Amino acid sequence: MNVTKGSARPRLAEAAGLVGRVVLAAGGGYAVAALSTALxxxxxxxxxxxxxxAATLASFAILASVAVLVFAISSLRHAAAAVLGAILVLGAGLWLAAGPLLSAGGAP
Amino acid sequence: MKGSVRQSMAWLHTWSGLVVGWVLLAIFVTGTASYYRADISRWMRPELMQAAPVAPADLPAAAERAVAYLETHAPKARTWFIGLPQPDHPVLDLFWRTRPGEPPGRATLDPRTGGEARARETMGGDFLYRFHFELHMPPLWGRWVVGVCAMIMLIALISGIVTHKRIFVDFFTFRRDKAPRRSFLDAHNVTGVLALPFHLMITYTGLVTLALMYMPWGVTVAYEGDRQAFFAESGQITAPRPPAGRPAALAPIGPMVERALQTVPETLERLTIVNQGDANATVVAVFEEPHGLSHEHPQVAFDGVSGAVIEVLRGGLQPAAKTFTTMVGLHEAHFAGPALRALFFLCGVMGSAMVATGLVLWSLARLPKAEARPFPGLRLVQALNIGSVAGLPAAVAVYFLANRLLPVGLADRSAWEIRAFFAAWIAVALLALARPQRRAWRAGLGGVAVLCLAVVGADLATIEAHPLRRPSGGEALFLWFDGALLALAALFAFAARKVSTYQAPRRAEPAREASLPAAAPRPPKRPAAAAPQRRPESGKQRERA
Structure with a gap:
């Protein structure tokens, strides 16, 4: 946590974990928000x-919540599992609900 | 993250805030100024203030003159926009688009003659307004950058709220005389918490104004990506009509304007003419929003060839669409009268202060010990802080100054005003890199104060109708504008003075110590406080918000 303390350099694993979290929060957050908007x-x-x-209005709250959750969950692995799980569930729901609606390749 | 949820939220708040802080400050400052966009535009075109207002009965003839001008100067344009004369802006504002990617055309006409209005060429308040969400970048890029920053701001706000153990107590806490960093922390908390409802509202509604660009997937699924169809179906625009591909002459616009004025009681703001010259030409009369929060312009659409009414749009939105337009309305605050507008403006100022104090706090929390050299990242952050906190207001002041001082007939004048804006900004940023940081702060903040005074001086010197020069019947806007700039000058002069008397927590400078008690009254044991301040280094990480 204390990134600036001591040698002011987090170890490599810590840095990788951090990058992972940022990527997960941004990419995963947007994916969950986009899929839930579509669904x-x-x-x-x-x-x-x-x-x-209504769906579009709610999307930014969803994105922000996912991002905050990714940083709040103590294990990155658990956070990634939660985000991936949400993406799968929402994706499956969208495929079931809107599959017929979508013409070729219109899915997000 | 290791540690508690609150710790990880504090970390998220600190770093997300730092990463986007400088851009956010620019968005906040220009957005706050945009509450007075129309007034700024009027102040920047002083020539137009003498013109007499246009009565509604003269609008049809004025619209005819606008169309005549567009037919000669923009015959190939797909869309013409005609801003009709308003009581506080008595000219015709023309704007046309020929094809995507090509810069739009603009002209300002005298509504009585149809000739080009004699006013200095300037973007006026529109430059600050567009900068607020496009950052003077290509629109698509600028809007995405602003959107990402707004999203991160939303996350910083949420994590900032979680970080606060005692949000209610922080509301009333301002420890001015304790360690300087703590008063910055308190200032950050006070400006952040006091105006928190505003910050949350303005960030979320800001995202909503461009929601379909950032989150188009609902429209993708339900409308196959056709945004116009979505807007029309939700009742926000009149139904779009594609061109027929057959040429046909546009019917006279005067009678359509008359008919529109009879249909809707609100003030007629503008006309949009789509596909002129085509058999499916459409004329849409757009009115001012009726009283209320919602961003909802009544509209009357005409068939451009026959002149018949096709559609009248007046209220009656469904709940979600109403929520959407209300959010946009809240963001733009068109509904706000003078007092409420001033309150919004103050909240915007507090938002700017929240971002600025947060940025300064980051660098204060990482000051090295007395003997150590600052690490390069800290130096960069310090320079960027000065470059944005002092540089952006300086740039805005120089923009106003250029408007008054550049020759009125200068070719490409509005572009020169914008160049002056960026030149000032870059100059302050370079100053911050070149000079030691305290001197750069003092010079930057003092410079803003001087520039604000210079704008007032230039206004007095160049405007003959200024009320101070013509006590009977001058335009009051000049007084308000100059008064606001004087207040800003005082604010920045005060800040510059604070910086010169401010005792840096860990880098003792004995020469300045002597002048301290005289400059700012402080508790008598203050000179001894330098030593204890070194101690709580380890506690600082925890305390940081």
Missing amino acids: LSATLPLPRSEAVT
Whole structure:
């Protein structure tokens, strides 16, 4: 944690873990937010434009929560597993809900 | 992360804040100024203030003159935008786009003659406004950079909240006379916590204004990526009409304007003319937002060839769309009257102060011991801090100064104003790298104060209609503007003075010690405080917010 203390240089493993967390928070966070936006747009029981609007409005809160969670979970491995699990569940849900809606290659 | 959740949140807050801090400061400062974008634009075009306002009955004829100008000067454009004269801006603002990627055309016309208005060429407040979300980069790049920074700001805010054990107590805590770093910490907490609802609101709604660019996937799934269809279906724009590919003449626009004015009671703001010259030409009259929070312009769409009304859009949005437009409205604060606008402005200033104190706090928390040399990263952060905290306000002041001092007829004048803006910014940043940091702080902050005074001086010297020069019936805007700049000058002069009398925690400079008690009243045991301040080095990491 004390990155600036002592030799002011975190060890290599620590640095790698840090980079992993940043990548996981940014990439994973965006992926979860994008998939949930798409899934909610397709499934919310509202008129089409309302579902899209509501899902898009919520997406930034979802992205921020995932990023904060990635940094809050003490083990990077657990954090990665949680994010990957969410991506798989949301992706499967989207495939089930919107598969027929999507023309060739429109998925996020 | 190792350690507790609060520790990892403190870490996240510190580093995410540092990484985007300088860009955020630029976004905050220019965004705060944008609350007065229209006033800044008016101040920067003093020639237009003498013009008499245009009555609504004269709008149709003025619109005809605008179309006549566009037909000769922009016959190939896909879209014409005509900003109609308003009480506080009595000119026709024309704007046209020919094809994507090509810079748009602009012109300002006198609504009574249809000739080009005689005003100095300037971007006015629009430069600061666009800088707020495009950073003067290519729009797509700028918007993404700003969006990423806003997202990280949201994360920094959330982690900052988690970091606070005692958020309610921090609300009322300001320990001015303890260790200087602690008063920076308290200033950071006070400006951050006091205006926290504003910070959360402005960050989230800022993301929402460009939501479909950052998060287009809902539209991808439900509309196959067709944003226009989405906006039309949710009732935010009139239905788009693709060009028919057959030429047809545009019907006279005067009667359409008259008809629009009869349909909607709000003030008519602008006309959008799409696909002129085509059989499917569309004219949309866009009105001012009715009273309320929501960013929702009433619109009347006409068939451009027959002149018949196709669609009238007035309110009636569904809940989610209403939420969306309300968020955008909250961000832009068009609804705010003078008092509320001033409050928003103050919150913006506090946001800028929150970012600035946070950045300074980072470097203060990492000052080396007295005998050690600062590590290069610290030097860089210190220089960037000065370059942004003093450099950006200096750049804005120079932008205003250039508006008053550059010759009115100078070719490419508005571009020169912007060059002056960046030249000032770069100059302060270089100064910060070249000079020792305390002197650079003092010179930078003092320089901003001097520049603000210089703007007031230049305003008085060049504007004959200034109320101070013509006590009867001058334009009050000049007084307000100059008053605001004087207040800013005082603020920066105060900060510069604080820097010169400020005792750096660990690098003792005996020569300055003597002048200290006279310059700033402090507790008598202050001179002895230098020694104890060295001690809590290990505790500092914990205390850092």
